[in-house]
Amino acid sequence: MNHGRTRFVAGFLVIPVALYVIYVIAPYAQAFYIAFTDWRGVNASPRLVGLENFQRLAADNVFWKAIGHNLILLVLMPILTLGIALFFAFLLNAGGRGGTGGIWGSKFYRVVFFFPQVLAVAVVAALFQQVFRPDRSGMLNGPLIALGFEPIGFLSSTGVAFWSILAVLVWQAVGFYVVLFSAGISSIPRDLFEAAAIDGAGGIQLFWRVTLPLLWDTIQVGWVYLGIAALDVFAVVWVMTAEHGGPDHSTTVMAAEIYRTAFQYFKFGYASAMGVVLFFFTIGFATLALRLSRRERIEF
């Protein structure tokens, strides 16, 4: 029995652990080593160069731009997405007062809002590249021009392109959080809303005093998810923008620079150093988010 048990445990673990170590753990471990080498793909043996890659990174303006864009996304993407999603979730559930049912048509709205979430980011990016066309054939610029306005260079103007990226990211993410928050709101006991309503609380007060505090846990989870997603933005930038992060690096992000440096310039050492920087941003954010968001949980 016991012998069979050990064999069983080992037998069930050997393939998953082997796959995971070969394809996930080993590459991550190697990346930290490669970051300290001058490996450029052509020379057979990477040479250790200490902190040289990181010193060069510190003076690399494009990478600093990329970091800046990731940080702006890190702040704005969660705020906009969670704000809009909370607003709609609140409307859909009439602040939760309708019990589990929600308002008339709420299921339809939830289904439609959620749909962008099931589309591939690469497909969404290709789609919006067309939506944002600069001339009258663009879905947005067409009507603008017809009404006599100047067309907007959604992707061609350095001042605008980044905000187009943000808009697409929020467009795709909102529905997921509407559904998540709707589930959260409908699990709040109805009595709490009714008690507050009897005490004379209006809709806005109900939102701030009852719904929001009781949803706080779910909002935190959403914040961590979106923060990590903001640091990992790649496909929207790579597929949608001119020059993969342009025009003039105005939309580039860390992931795009890593990919470009490794697989177009074949500077593996330098790209890995960028990856290490991204790694510490991610770990730093996750740690910070968990620290800051630790609050007393309200049981109900």
Place this chain on the structure above:
Amino acid sequence: MADAVIPRSRAWAREERRRRLGPLSALTHVALLVWTVLVVVPIVWTFLASVKSEDEIFGDAWSLPASLRFDNWARAWEQAHIGQYMINSIVVVAFGTFGTMLFGSMAAYVLARYRFRGNRAIYLLFVSGLAFPVYLALTPLFFVVQNMGTVPVIGRFIGLNTHGGLVLVYIAYSLPFTVFFLAAFFRTLPGAVAEAAFVDGASHARVFFRIMLPMAKPGIISVTIFNVLGQWNQYQLPLVLLTSDRDKWVLTQGIADISTAAGYDADWSALFAALSMAILPMMIVYTLFQSQIQKGLTAGALK
């Protein structure tokens, strides 16, 4: 006494609310409809453009097509290889998700229900993968897969530019979430049925496949949906691992390539048709299974 008062006060409160909410509810629907339009219109516009001629696409954005040109769809399917890419995606996701669920549930089950030395360490090893940015691993991963291609006999099925190689990478990168979620699920299952089976002389493996796995069905379904969509929509990994051989590309790569590499001589109507073809199956599947899909994708966040 109390019983008589509460229903009446509830009914009163409800009435009161309805009165107060009256004019607001119209505004509510206006706000919700605005977002509905924002979601639906770009997609409808794409479908519309997919049956336009080249001239119509470069003309006014909102003009209706003079005739429905479904030959755009045929061209996208054949000449732009969307058909091939879609089949590739289906093959890779089918094997990838099956492997993920098989190996993920095996590991999760053993880690959740058996005590042995190193259990905690292996569990943490898997879960730590949830926080790593994949971009850090891209370069070494490329060379790991390249080296796998030199393994005798099986090498040519799992190296660069092979679907087998991509499937193994998908499985490995899907394991952290799958193990994390399913281990939590297996821990909540009661042990009585399994113990009864052991008393009857069933083997560990038999108990897992015949008793525990069926009991975990709701969790398995959620994670399967999560993995199918995650792997279907993956773009970064195939971009690195299936570089040179276009016949092997998956759908996201194909769409992105038509969109980014396209110059002015590009077949724009075929691009719109290709986009529509990528969106349409998701729309059908989503309409049929929307509540399961919503549950599957939000499952991780609700844990």
